Amino acid sequence: MPSVSSLAEAAAVLQAASAERGKVRIGSDLDAGGMRAVLEHEAGDLTCTVEAGIRLSALAAALAPLGQRLSLDPPGDPTIGACLADNLSGPLRHRFGAPRDLVLGVTLVLADGTIVNAGGKVVKNVAGYDLGKLVCGSRGRLAFIGRVSLRLHPAPIxxxxxxxxxxxxxxxxxxxxxxxxxxxxxxxxxxxxxxxxxxxxxxxxxxxxxxxxxxxxxxxxxxxxxxxxxxxxxxxxxxxxxxxxxxxxxxxxxxxxxxxxxxxxxxxPTPTDVATPTPVLSLEERVRERFDPLEVLS
Structure with a gap:
């Protein structure tokens, strides 16, 4: 499947897979490579909304003229969607936190193709379920991340x-x-x-x-x-x-x-064998079943 360039295209892919009881692996079968726009930048509120396929370097270049940044610095130059899905962070996590601490809202495409919005575009917001934090670290098993609203910080002098x-x-x-x-x-x-x-x-x-x-x-x-x-x-x-x-x-x-x-x-530097506690695994499975009962997202 090619990279999609819109929420509608992602929804169509997942609707078809759901109807056919197919499997889709987000990141390899379906990715947001064609969705790279900065949709909004509210400099006064220190927030922005971007499509999930934009890379950190491109977002940094867009924010720099107004002296702002996203305080997220993982290795490489991943997309915003990858940062959330894989819970990526770098040294700045010490002060500014992980992706879940910087995400204000998300637009997701669920496994059946339904497009949902959660959270908001401002820092003080309590509307809806906090799906933005839920998908952080979900590794594409709960939904396709299409758009993300983010908290920004002033770039240091x-x-x-x-x-x-x-x-x-x-x-x-x-x-x-x-x-x-x-x-x-x-x-x-x-x-x-x-x-x-x-x-x-x-x-x-x-x-x-x-x-x-x-x-x-x-x-x-x-x-x-x-x-x-x-x-x-x-x-x-x-x-x-x-x-x-x-x-x-x-x-x-x-x-x-x-x-x-x-x-x-x-x-x-070496592999580790740290077992996830059984209650955590059980909770993860129950959440996954609610989001993807047909197991479309492999």
Missing amino acids: AAATVVVETTDAASIVAALLGSQLVPSAVDILHPGRVAVLFEGGAAAVAAQVESTKALVGGAEVDASIWDASREQQAVSLGRSWFAPGELGAFLATRAAALVRPAAGIAYL
Whole structure:
């Protein structure tokens, strides 16, 4: 099936599959490659609505002239739809959250071809079911994501990175998180390094850099370490989760990892076998049955 260029085309594909009891894999059989428009940009509200096939780089270019950005920086240059479906995030997750924290509303095409809208276009909105958050991480098993309304942030005037070389990353992170510093990102490139990103006004960034050095040491470096962090994330073969208070114990069990301590997630160079709890699997299956009783979405 070709990439679709409209909600109507996506609906037709799924209607036909549903009628024929066929199977559709979103991403390979059906994708939003032809849906790449910025539909609305309400700069005063710091929101935008885009089609799901637009890539992060294209959206960044569209927002930049008005000094705004989507604070989402996963590896590569995925589409907005992929960011939601696969719950993709990068170093900025520390301060700005994952896709579910930035999505305000969605337009979906359900497995039977029905087009539905949920959420809204502004930050303060309680209308309807929160399907936008529900489809984050759904990997195309619940619906085709057609349009997304997103929360934006002002683009920072200045940015600076401090790297601390250490054999005790947990203590460094505890000191940072227990301070009044407000980093945009804190990554542990285990073993040996903690990277801290500050963004904002030039004076405020400079002050936080100096405060960080006084608190935990380290040196200011260029931004290339964040490229290295995303690359390590991209080539990882496994993921693991931990309670933030158990960071030290977790690091002691790993020879290497890219760790986002505030999120409690680690990207590992080797595959992991972390079993999903049975109650979670049961809930996921019940939700999937409600959205796709004929199992069209494979």
